[in-house]
Structure formats: C-alpha cells, structure tokens
Amino acid sequence: MQGEHGAAIAGLPTYADVARAAERLAGAAHRTPVLTSRTADAMTGAKLFFKAENLQRAGAFKFRGAYNAISALPEAARTRGVITFSSGNHAQAIALASRLLGAPATIIMPEDAPAAKIAGTRGYGAEVVLYDRYGQDREALGRAIAEPRGLTLIPPFNHPDVIAGQGTLAQELIETAGPLDVLVVCLGGGGMLAGCALAAAELSPGCRVIGVEPETGNDGQRSFRDGRIVTIPVPRTIADGAQSTALGALTFGIIRERVSDIVTVTDAQLAETMRFFASRMKIVVEPTGCLAAAAVLHGQVDVRDKRVGVVISGGNVDLATFARLTAGTA
Amino acid sequence: MQGEHGAAIAGLPTYADVARAAERLAGAAHRTPVLTSRTADAMTGAKLFFKAENLQRAGAFKFRGAYNAISALPEAARTRGVITFSSGNHAQAIALASRLLGAPATIIMPEDAPAAKIAGTRGYGAEVVLYDRYGQDREALGRAIAEPRGLTLIPPFNHPDVIAGQGTLAQELIETAGPLDVLVVCLGGGGMLAGCALAAAELSPGCRVIGVEPETGNDGQRSFRDGRIVTIPVPRTIADGAQSTALGALTFGIIRERVSDIVTVTDAQLAETMRFFASRMKIVVEPTGCLAAAAVLHGQVDVRDKRVGVVISGGNVDLATFARLTAGTA
Numbered sequence: 001m002q003g004e005h006g007a008a009i010a011g012l013p014t015y016a017d018v019a020r021a022a023e024r025l026a027g028a029a030h031r032t033p034v035l036t037s038r039t040a041d042a043m044t045g046a047k048l049f050f051k052a053e054n055l056q057r058a059g060a061f062k063f064r065g066a067y068n069a070i071s072a073l074p075e076a077a078r079t080r081g082v083i084t085f086s087s088g089n090h091a092q093a094i095a096l097a098s099r100l101l102g103a104p105a106t107i108i109m110p111e112d113a114p115a116a117k118i119a120g121t122r123g124y125g126a127e128v129v130l131y132d133r134y135g136q137d138r139e140a141l142g143r144a145i146a147e148p149r150g151l152t153l154i155p156p157f158n159h160p161d162v163i164a165g166q167g168t169l170a171q172e173l174i175e176t177a178g179p180l181d182v183l184v185v186c187l188g189g190g191g192m193l194a195g196c197a198l199a200a201a202e203l204s205p206g207c208r209v210i211g212v213e214p215e216t217g218n219d220g221q222r223s224f225r226d227g228r229i230v231t232i233p234v235p236r237t238i239a240d241g242a243q244s245t246a247l248g249a250l251t252f253g254i255i256r257e258r259v260s261d262i263v264t265v266t267d268a269q270l271a272e273t274m275r276f277f278a279s280r281m282k283i284v285v286e287p288t289g290c291l292a293a294a295a296v297l298h299g300q301v302d303v304r305d306k307r308v309g310v311v312i313s314g315g316n317v318d319l320a321t322f323a324r325l326t327a328g329t330a
Numbered sequence: 331m332q333g334e335h336g337a338a339i340a341g342l343p344t345y346a347d348v349a350r351a352a353e354r355l356a357g358a359a360h361r362t363p364v365l366t367s368r369t370a371d372a373m374t375g376a377k378l379f380f381k382a383e384n385l386q387r388a389g390a391f392k393f394r395g396a397y398n399a400i401s402a403l404p405e406a407a408r409t410r411g412v413i414t415f416s417s418g419n420h421a422q423a424i425a426l427a428s429r430l431l432g433a434p435a436t437i438i439m440p441e442d443a444p445a446a447k448i449a450g451t452r453g454y455g456a457e458v459v460l461y462d463r464y465g466q467d468r469e470a471l472g473r474a475i476a477e478p479r480g481l482t483l484i485p486p487f488n489h490p491d492v493i494a495g496q497g498t499l500a501q502e503l504i505e506t507a508g509p510l511d512v513l514v515v516c517l518g519g520g521g522m523l524a525g526c527a528l529a530a531a532e533l534s535p536g537c538r539v540i541g542v543e544p545e546t547g548n549d550g551q552r553s554f555r556d557g558r559i560v561t562i563p564v565p566r567t568i569a570d571g572a573q574s575t576a577l578g579a580l581t582f583g584i585i586r587e588r589v590s591d592i593v594t595v596t597d598a599q600l601a602e603t604m605r606f607f608a609s610r611m612k613i614v615v616e617p618t619g620c621l622a623a624a625a626v627l628h629g630q631v632d633v634r635d636k637r638v639g640v641v642i643s644g645g646n647v648d649l650a651t652f653a654r655l656t657a658g659t660a
Contacts, residue, residue, distance in 0.1 A: 319653075
C-alpha cells in the first residue's frame with residue numbers, strides 16, 4: 001500500500017475522487033460557512049478559518065461521505081438498499097442520504113443506544129434493527145439481513161467513496177479561505193482526515209495536515225508513529241464520535257503518506273472549547289467536533305502567524321449534555 | 331414626517347444611506363451566513379432563509395449600526411469620543427466599533443446590570459459609568475459627562491446612521507438569497523426593522539416586511555395600528571433586547587410607511603424556538619434573536635409556498651440562561 005510521497009497509491013482514493021464527489025454533492029449537501037473569530041485569532045496569534053460542518057445536513061460532515069457512497073452505487077444495488085452498523089452520526093447520515101437517493105436503508109444499532117438517536121435515524125425513514133451488544137454477534141446479524149436482500153454495506157470510514165466525500169469539505173474550505181499553511185482535522189476512524197489530506201495536497205500544496213484525537217483514544221497517533229495500525233480498547237472520552245479502536249487500511253494508507261502529525265487533547269480541553277464556541281462564536285458543537293479547535297486553542301499545534309483551517313466536524317449533542325458540559329461540571 | 335408610499339420622507343434615512351453604510355462596513359463587519367433548514371421548511375411549507383446575525387461581531391446586528399454611526403462622524407468628533415446609554419448589545423457594539431475606529435467610548439450602564447455585560451463592555455476598552463437606576467437621573471448624568479468633553483451621543487435605534495447600518499443585513503440577505511416574498515424582522519426600538527424595510531423596498535420590490543415583538547411588549551404593534559407612537563411600561567419578557575417602551579420618531583416614520591404588519595409571540599414560543607435553533611440548526615440564539623423565527627414557526631405570519639427571509643438578531647445569552655431556557659423550564 002505504500003507509495004512515493006505525493007504519488008497515487010494503488011487501491012486508495014485520490015484527489016480525482018474528491019473532485020467527483022464534489023460534483024455529486026453539489027445541491028445535495030450544504031456548502032457550510034467558514035467562520036472567523038478575532039477573539040480566537042488573538043488567543044492564538046494565527047488567522048483561523050473554521051469550517052462549520054456542525055451546520056451540515058443531519059448535523060455532521062458524515063452526510064458527505066454517506067451521500068457520495070450511495071450515489072456511486074450502480075442503480076440495481078441502490079434499489080436493493082444499503083446497510084450499516086452505527087449508533088452515531090454515520091447512522092443518521094446514511095438514513096438521510098438513502099432517503100434522498102431512493103435507497104432503502106437498514107441501520108443496525110445497539111439496543112442501548114440513546115433513544116434520541118434511534119428516533120432520529122427512524123425519523124429519516126431508515127429501518128433500525130436493534131441488537132444486544134453483549135450477547136449478539138453484530139457481524140453475523142448484519143450478514144443474515146444483508147445477504148438474502150442483496151444489501152450493500154457502507155462502512156463509516158474505511159471506504160474509498162466515504163473518504164472522497166469527506167474530502168470535499170477541505171476543498172470548499174480552501175476555495176473560500178484561500179491557501180492554508182496548516183489544516184487541523186478531527187480524527188476518529190480517519191475518513192475525514194484522509195479525505196481532507198487528499199484535497200489539501202492538491203489544492204494547497206505545502207499545507208501541513210494535522211489530525212487530533214482524544215488523549216485516551218490515541219490509536220491513530222500510535223499507528224502513525226509506529227508505521228502500522230495499532231488497535232486499542234474502546235476509549236473512555238466525551239468525544240463519542242472518536243471512540244473508534246483502529247484506523248482502517250485505506251484511511252491509514254493515506255494518513256501515513258499525507259499527514260504531518262497527530263496530536264491529542266483532553267476531555268477538559270474539549271469541554272472548554274465547547275464553552276468557547278457557545279459563548280463567543282454562538283454555535284453548538286458536539287465534543288468530537290471540538291477536537292481540532294481544542295488542539296489549536298490549547299497550543300498543541302504550531303499556528304502562530306499562520307493561515308490555519310480548523311474543522312468543526314459536528315453538532316449532534318443532546319441539549320442536556322450540552323448544558324452539563326458547557327456549565328463546566330464535566 | 332409622512333410622505334407618499336415609496337417616496338423619500340424629509341429627515342428620514344433612505345436606501346442610499348443603507349448603500350453607503352454597506353461600503354463603510356465592508357471588511358469591518360462579518361458578512362454573516364444565510365442558513366437554510368429543510369426541517370424548518372417542512373414545518374412551514376415555505377423556503378426560509380435565516381440571516382444569522384448571532385454570528386456577527388460582538389454577537390449581534392447592533393455592530394452594524396454602531397460602526398456606521400461612528401464612521402460617519404467628522405474626524406474631530408470621533409477623536410473627542412462617543413457616549414451611549416445601554417446595558418445590552420448596543421453597549422458592546424459601541425465599545426467594539428469605537429475601539430476599531432479610534433474613538434474613546436463612554437457607556438452609561440445601570441449598576442445592577444449583569445456583571446458579564448459590564449465586563450464584556452469594559453473588555454472592548456470602553457469606559458463604563460455605573461448609575462443607580464432608581465435614584466439617579468440618567469440623562470442628567472449623561473449630559474454632565476458628555477458636555478465638557480464634547481462627546482457625541484449614539485442612541486441605540488433612533489438615529490439615521492444606526493438605522494442605515496442595520497439595513498445592510500437585509501441587503502446582504504437579499505443579495506445571497508435572491509428576491510423575497512416576505513422578510514420577518516425582530517422588533518425592539520425599530521432600528522433594524524426600519525433599516526431592513528428600506529433595503530427590501532429597494533432590492534426586493536413587493537416584499538412584505540413584518541416586525542415581530544414580544545406579546546407583553548407590543549408598543550410597536552399598537553403604534554402601527556393607531557398611527558401614533560404608543561408608549562408602554564417596561565414589559566416583562568425573556569426577550570431582553572426588545573424591552574424598549576416606544577418606537578422612535580425616525581423608526582416609526584419609516585415603519586408606518588414601509589412595513590406591512592407587526593405581530594407578536596409569547597415567551598414560551600421564544601424558548602421553544604431557542605431549542606429548535608440549538609437542537610436542529612446547531613446555533614446559539616438569544617431570546618430576542620428568536621422573535622422573527624418564532625412568529626414564522628408558530629404560524630403568526632403567512633409564509634406557505636413563499637420565499638421568506640428570517641432575521642436572527644443576536645446570540646448574546648449567558649450559558650446558564652441558555653441551558654435553563656433550552657431545558658424547557660422557562
């Protein structure tokens with residue numbers, strides 16, 4: 001999977017895939033605003049451009065990859081339908097994208113997932129299948145449903161069209177803000193980081209791309225440094241969208257080639273960043289969506305005198321949790 | 331003050347003043363995003379365009395009028411400085427605009443104003459003078475400070491350059507969204523409603539312009555219907571930015587000519603709208619900023635099958651109040 005720096009690597013998506021995804025997403029995804037804050041600039045000595053994917057449809061960047069992947073299916077496969085495993089933003093993104101594209105969607109969720117997320121996913125018209133995460137084999141259940149119906153699995157990050165779809169947000173950011181010195185991206189399974197790295201390498205050559213993980217969930221950082229995919233137990237963190245336990249082969253293949261560094265932040269820094277976004281920038285950001293900004297605001301990334309893109313990945317947090325975390329009692 | 335419909339009225343600002351304000355504000359004010367929501371569209375049967383002035387500098391549309399008014403001062407007057415009375419968004423807007431334009435600012439605030447607002451205003455570098463609102467004559471105090479120093483009073487709404495500055499938000503909204511059938515605007519003292527009505531009449535002829543007040547603070551609605559300025563006691567409402575007791579002569583002069591109707595909403599509808607903005611659109615909006623949207627979402631304005639501009643006026647609400655109101659225990 002390894003290739004020369006800057007060259008396309010066999011089997012991995014390239015910038016051409018991002019460009020094709022941007023065409024598919026035009027008019028379907030929101031072109032989310034790029035926000036600036038003199039306060040944040042003064043705190044960091046940088047010129048910061050925040051890409052507000054919390055204002056994306058279904059509340060997170062995930063809609064981009066989901067819509068792109070389902071759009072790319074042959075007509076017959078789309079008519080049969082898609083299936084995924086997720087209790088988070090990917091579930092709602094697949095549900096909404098499927099509805100828009102006329103593909104039946106089945107989402108397998110743990111039966112103890114938050115009622116609001118189950119209801120939200122059903123609200124977009126998806127069929128939700130609940131399973132007992134302590135007693136049932138999720139993969140076996142998925143196969144038992146998918147095979148007789150010929151459903152296509154759309155995984156949350158390790159898929160070329162998902163990666164390419166997420167990369168469109170960096171393309172829009174660079175189109176709006178101009179060339180960047182640094183692009184800082186939230187990191188869970190790596191779909192967004194990989195896609196953004198492809199776009200940045202093409203559209204803002206020389207831009208450093210930095211991934212940010214929760215301190216307790218630093219599998220990406222360890223994988224990046226060790227040069228192999230490191231798997232960790234499910235991490236405890238308020239960043240519930242970054243509780244993945246390992247990068248995928250595709251996302252790791254791109255990240256090891258295109259990303260400059262991976263840093264981490266604490267849950268306390270995430271909560272403080274949520275408060276900053278709410279009180280100063282007037283936006284609701286979920287804990288995972290604060291990863292990149294927390295690293296920038298807390299000095300984990302060298303940004304002084306630089307033009308810096310900062311991805312806000314999503315805003316799906318229930319209001320009680322939001323109130324608790326922004327009250328500073330996390 | 332009355333004139334023929336559509337004609338300029340002596341002494342009142344016109345669209346030309348809005349256009350000049352837009353030139354002064356270019357690069358100083360944020361061009362705030364226009365947000366859309368398929369959910370809100372589905373709820374109302376309309377195509378809604380939300381102008382997000384909660385994302386404006388200092389957190390509210392007030393920056394536009396303040397910056398325009400101070401910019402318009404002769405150099406000598408600007409160097410001597412400006413003064414205003416306000417405990418709200420106008421205070422912070424004047425403080426920030428003054429700092430940017432090199433004008434010393436004095437803000438007279440009641441000594442029982444929220445500590446956060448006093449600190450915020452001082453944080454922008456303004457001199458804050460506190461007074462006892464039960465025992466001291468505010469106007470006399472203002473004159474005693476202003477006269478020896480030659481300070482210029484910038485009132486919160488009843489001023490041609492303030493009205494013209496606020497109108498720039500409607501100009502931007504129509505430039506971005508295209509022609510509108512209806513424009514719905516929050517109403518306190520009427521600076522924003524008057525300025526937006528000037529812009530809409532010029533840039534989207536035939537657009538109905540609707541003002542929205544709190545039910546308990548319906549002086550504007552009564553004035554509009556009676557054809558004279560009606561003064562009411564300070565109303566009890568969570569919309570603290572719309573607790574003005576009367577329109578001004580200038581704002582009323584424009585509103586009676588250019589506005590189609592004024593409607594009201596309840597505090598419960600405002601709180602519900604705050605929850606909608608936070609949970610569905612991922613933005614923090616103060617109660618006053620919800621006025622226009624609350625009227626649209628609760629059927630107070632006929633919007634079905636129409637293209638509708640909805641102004642979100644500000645986002646300055648402390649996080650504890652935000653948590654309380656969005657928890658539904660208002």
